[in-house]
Each structure stands twice: as structure tokens, then as C-alpha cells.
Amino acid sequence: MKVLESTFKPSFDRGFYEQLLSKLKVKNFSVSEEYVLPISNELAEGHIKVIPSGKYKWYTEINLKCFSNVKLPFLTKETDLIHFIYCCKGQGIHQMNGKETVIDEFQTAIIIDKESADLILKKGETVKIAIISVEKPKEMITSVVSEIFRIFEEKLENKKFAYYGSSNLKISDQIGKISSTEKNGVVKKLFVEGVIQLILAMEIQHHHKDISSISDVNGLLTLKEQKIIKDIAEEIQNNCDYPFSIKYLIEKTGLSAAKLQEGFKLLYSRTVTDYIKNVRIEKAENLLKTTDLNISEIVYAIGFTSRSYFSKIFKERYNCSPRYYQEKSRIYSLAFTA
Incomplete structure (x- = not known):
């Protein structure tokens, strides 16, 4: 299994992405409001996009055509993170404690793991996977992020949690708006942040519906x-x-x-x-x-x-x-x- 040695963590400095790109054999890239990491080599072709959203949240979008089995590690030992995952196209495989679970197209997942967890992309797959990562604030003051962590407080204490939800096509439409928007500058930034907040709310609401077995x-x-x-x-x-x-x-x-x-x-x-x-x-x-x-x-x-x-x-x-x-x-x- 070949590994893209990347770490999804709250680090948006240029050096981090230059290091990642050098490992992927990519020489040129530019930084703007969002960070786009172009990839074209024997492992995969496409890009990984990262968009900061406020102080404690960021959005990662993986768009890749894989020429080999690829493993993307989630290394979250340094801080408490919750990953809200949505598979827009293809499928990803989440590996935790040696167990592999498929995340299918239009399926949601919520992952917490402070030890080791990987997202595996299979050879021949063309995938689009969106991940909203939320970092726990150092001080749990009254805020939306703090409320999110209170919801999953018990799961964080166990250090490991994986929820694989049912399908939700509504989220796919919202993710499409991030890529297709023609807005620019501060208007685009505000728009994208708003859509990210909405996607996060939809993921949490979908999780509540799934676990409470509400029929609809x-x-x-x-x-x-x-x-x-x-x-x-x-x-x-x-x-x-x-x-x-x-x-x-x-x-x-x-x-x-x-x-x-x-x-x-x-x-x-x-x-x-x-x-x-x-x-x-x-x-x-x-x-x-x-x-x-x-x-x-x-x-x-x-x-x-x-x-x-x-x-x-x-x-x-x-x-x-x-x-x-x-x-x-x-x-x-x-x-x-x-």
C-alpha cells in the first residue's frame, strides 16, 4: 500500500503544503484564500483543496483518480479533532484498529481517533470526498464549536469513535456550491464559510436522525x-x-x-x-x-x-x-x- 504522507491538522502555513507537495513530486503551487494542492504522478491525478473556515474549522476536498491503492493517514494525536466526512463520488475505505469499513457514494461518516486511522482509496477509483475537520478550543467558551464538542464529549473521552451514516443527497448539492461558485474576494469567502457551516449542520442533524431511528x-x-x-x-x-x-x-x-x-x-x-x-x-x-x-x-x-x-x-x-x-x-x- 502506497501512502500519501499527509496530515490533516490545523496548519495552514506554506511550508506544510510545500512539504506535502514535495513528497507527491509536485513542484509548483500557489496560495490564495484557499489552498489547492495539484497532484499528477504515478500515485494519483487530481487535487486536494483545503479551505480554512474560522479559527477552529477547515474544509478538505479530495478529488483524485487513483492509479494505485493510496492511504491517507489522519494523525490527530496533537489535538482533539472531529472529522465529518461525506463521499460525493466513488468510495473511500476507513481503516480503524485494523478493520476496514467502506464509505459509499453519498454516505456520511464521523470519525474521532487520537491514535491511528486511515482513509484508503482503491486503485482505479475516481473519488471526491469532502471532510470538515473541527478542532477543540483550548477554552470551552460558549460557541458553536464548543457546542459541537459537548455533543460528542463522551466519544472524545474514549479516544475512538466511528459513525457511518445512511445516504444523504442533500449534502452533495451543498458541496457542489463550493466548487461552482463564481463569486470572488470577500463575497466568495463569506459565501463558502456559510456553505461549510450549513454542511456541518446537515451532517450533525443527519447523525441525530440516524441514531434516534426517526422514520421519514x-x-x-x-x-x-x-x-x-x-x-x-x-x-x-x-x-x-x-x-x-x-x-x-x-x-x-x-x-x-x-x-x-x-x-x-x-x-x-x-x-x-x-x-x-x-x-x-x-x-x-x-x-x-x-x-x-x-x-x-x-x-x-x-x-x-x-x-x-x-x-x-x-x-x-x-x-x-x-x-x-x-x-x-x-x-x-x-x-x-x-
């Missing part, structure tokens, strides 16, 4: 059916001008109308029709801000057939007409660039 609509849908819902939702996002109908979605997915509605309510807290309408309105809002298209052209571009209907639901959402919103956006844009 998730039990009515298989993981395969949830993946189908997620795929069709992405198709709607990417082609919002298409005249989607329930009949079309039933034929496309092979799911019943009831399953479609259950799936969209589970993953997006909306009915199918409301989800499509929301995607179109958000697309229109972006076009009003970023393009010179007139209102009629935007209505056509997002798949609506009635300008009056579009104006009505846009006003319900943004409390102003599309034209007014467009004019104000242009004024603010000119003022900002002046």
Missing part, C-alpha cells in the same frame, strides 16, 4: 431512486427552457408521479412544478443582472410562454417588477465599476 420519507425511496431524482433535477437546472412536464419526467425516469413528488420534496423541499418554476426564476434573476437581454427575450430563454405570468411570480419573489430590478441592477453595476 427517506425510507420510502431507495438510493437508486434518489440518484434518479438528483439527475433529473440537474437536467432541469441545465435546460430550464425545456417544456418539462410530469408526463415527460415519468417517461424519462421510469418513476411514478408519486415517487417524483416524494423525491423532490425530500431532496429540495418543493413539488416538481415548484422546483421547475424556482429554477427558472433564479435563472431570470441572473440574466436580468448580467446580460442586456430585454424582458421578452429572458422570458423565452427560461422557458416561460407568458410575460405577464413571469412578471407576476417575479414580483412575488423579489417584491418588484423585472424591469425595475434590471434597471436598478445596471445602476449598481455602473456605480460599482466607476
Whole structure:
């Protein structure tokens, strides 16, 4: 087993990453708001991204195509750490006390280990794994981080804890926002920190639901059916001008109308029709801000057939007409660039 000699710890100095990269035979890398470690050699190809989030939290995203079995050690002897893990693509294998447990696609896990624990990536796997690591504050003052450690206080005393949760596709959507955001500067930093906080909250909530055996609509849908819902939702996002109908979605997915509605309510807290309408309105809002298209052209571009209907639901959402919103956006844009 080949090992990437990396340590996930609260150290963001350039020297730490230069040392890691030298072991991975990577010569050039740059530091910005986030730390991206490009990897391309006989072990793997891809990158590891690290984003600090406040004083005691950081986000690690592993995007790798593995050419060999690779072991990533979690060395947490120096401090108390809780790792909240989510597998977005492929699978990882968590090794603790010699026992290997698979973390499948869309599955959550929470790991505490002050002695030794490894994340193993298998040869031939293309993986995307997100990890939010939380460090215990030296003084347990009133804070969100302190509250997290109080939740897992008993587990920390035992020095070892591993929870492998059920699947949760909602978390995948939030992680995708970190990679896809087009925001820059302080706006991006605030946005990403907010998404990381939300992901952390969703992981803890999911853990509570799992251990308390609360039955919900998730039990009515298989993981395969949830993946189908997620795929069709992405198709709607990417082609919002298409005249989607329930009949079309039933034929496309092979799911019943009831399953479609259950799936969209589970993953997006909306009915199918409301989800499509929301995607179109958000697309229109972006076009009003970023393009010179007139209102009629935007209505056509997002798949609506009635300008009056579009104006009505846009006003319900943004409390102003599309034209007014467009004019104000242009004024603010000119003022900002002046």
C-alpha cells in the first residue's frame, strides 16, 4: 500500500503544503484564500483543496483518480479533532484498529481517533470526498464549536469513535456550491464559510436522525431512486427552457408521479412544478443582472410562454417588477465599476 504522507491538522502555513507537495513530486503551487494542492504522478491525478473556515474549522476536498491503492493517514494525536466526512463520488475505505469499513457514494461518516486511522482509496477509483475537520478550543467558551464538542464529549473521552451514516443527497448539492461558485474576494469567502457551516449542520442533524431511528420519507425511496431524482433535477437546472412536464419526467425516469413528488420534496423541499418554476426564476434573476437581454427575450430563454405570468411570480419573489430590478441592477453595476 502506497501512502500519501499527509496530515490533516490545523496548519495552514506554506511550508506544510510545500512539504506535502514535495513528497507527491509536485513542484509548483500557489496560495490564495484557499489552498489547492495539484497532484499528477504515478500515485494519483487530481487535487486536494483545503479551505480554512474560522479559527477552529477547515474544509478538505479530495478529488483524485487513483492509479494505485493510496492511504491517507489522519494523525490527530496533537489535538482533539472531529472529522465529518461525506463521499460525493466513488468510495473511500476507513481503516480503524485494523478493520476496514467502506464509505459509499453519498454516505456520511464521523470519525474521532487520537491514535491511528486511515482513509484508503482503491486503485482505479475516481473519488471526491469532502471532510470538515473541527478542532477543540483550548477554552470551552460558549460557541458553536464548543457546542459541537459537548455533543460528542463522551466519544472524545474514549479516544475512538466511528459513525457511518445512511445516504444523504442533500449534502452533495451543498458541496457542489463550493466548487461552482463564481463569486470572488470577500463575497466568495463569506459565501463558502456559510456553505461549510450549513454542511456541518446537515451532517450533525443527519447523525441525530440516524441514531434516534426517526422514520421519514427517506425510507420510502431507495438510493437508486434518489440518484434518479438528483439527475433529473440537474437536467432541469441545465435546460430550464425545456417544456418539462410530469408526463415527460415519468417517461424519462421510469418513476411514478408519486415517487417524483416524494423525491423532490425530500431532496429540495418543493413539488416538481415548484422546483421547475424556482429554477427558472433564479435563472431570470441572473440574466436580468448580467446580460442586456430585454424582458421578452429572458422570458423565452427560461422557458416561460407568458410575460405577464413571469412578471407576476417575479414580483412575488423579489417584491418588484423585472424591469425595475434590471434597471436598478445596471445602476449598481455602473456605480460599482466607476
